[in-house]
Amino acid sequence: xxxxxxxxxxxxxxxxxxxxxxxxPLNIYRMLAHGGPAxxxxxxxxxxxLRKNELDSRLRELAILRxxxxxxxxxxxxxxxxxxxxxxxxxxxxxxxxxGPDAPAFDTLERKVLRYTDQVVLNVKAGDSTFKAxxxxxxxxxxxxxxxxxxxxxxxxxxxxxxEVEIEPAxxxx
Numbered sequence: 001x002x003x004x005x006x007x008x009x010x011x012x013x014x015x016x017x018x019x020x021x022x023x024x025p026l027n028i029y030r031m032l033a034h035g036g037p038a039x040x041x042x043x044x045x046x047x048x049x050l051r052k053n054e055l056d057s058r059l060r061e062l063a064i065l066r067x068x069x070x071x072x073x074x075x076x077x078x079x080x081x082x083x084x085x086x087x088x089x090x091x092x093x094x095x096x097x098x099x100g101p102d103a104p105a106f107d108t109l110e111r112k113v114l115r116y117t118d119q120v121v122l123n124v125k126a127g128d129s130t131f132k133a134x135x136x137x138x139x140x141x142x143x144x145x146x147x148x149x150x151x152x153x154x155x156x157x158x159x160x161x162x163x164e165v166e167i168e169p170a171x172x173x174x
Contacts, residue, residue, distance in 0.1 A: 001164065002027075003164050004163060009033060016033055019039065023043075027166055027167075042155075045148075058084070058087055058089050059110065059146070061083055062089060063114070064076070065077060066117045067154055070121045071157035075167050112137055113138075115130050116131070120147065120151075
């Protein structure tokens with residue numbers, strides 16, 4: 001049960017309604033809507049990271065899932081496992097994320113990205129060798145997107161966990 005009621009979207013102002021109205025009716029959006037203008041900015045940043053990215057979408061989803069796992073954010077992991085499959089991440093890799101960056105399912109670049117993700121989440125700042133390894137493998141823009149994505153999904157995880165946002169029930173099959 002969430003720690004506060006979900007926002008009644010019929011009470012949303014025009015800007016918030018526009019930001020939420022094009023998205024699926026997920027509980028995270030109904031909870032975020034309590035943030036008003038901050039929620040609009042939050043959603044715009046998330047949309048930019050998901051839809052206007054240079055960072056390969058498969059790498060992005062691996063990083064997001066790893067953040068969710070490290071933050072113990074079940075809702076985040078549940079939602080992004082679906083997105084990861086949609087962008088072509090193999091099931092074997094999705095499952096291996098719980099084993100960490102050195103799992104044999106990952107290629108060299110994926111390991112670098114996941115090691116970087118782990119260090120940013122756990123230590124705030126990645127070590128020099130980890131930073132250099134990922135910086136040598138990604139463009140500057142992709143590296144910045146990766147870092148912002150890690151931070152953004154840490155924030156998402158904290159919202160989800162602190163407000164105890166519930167996973168939506170599966171749609172009923174006819």
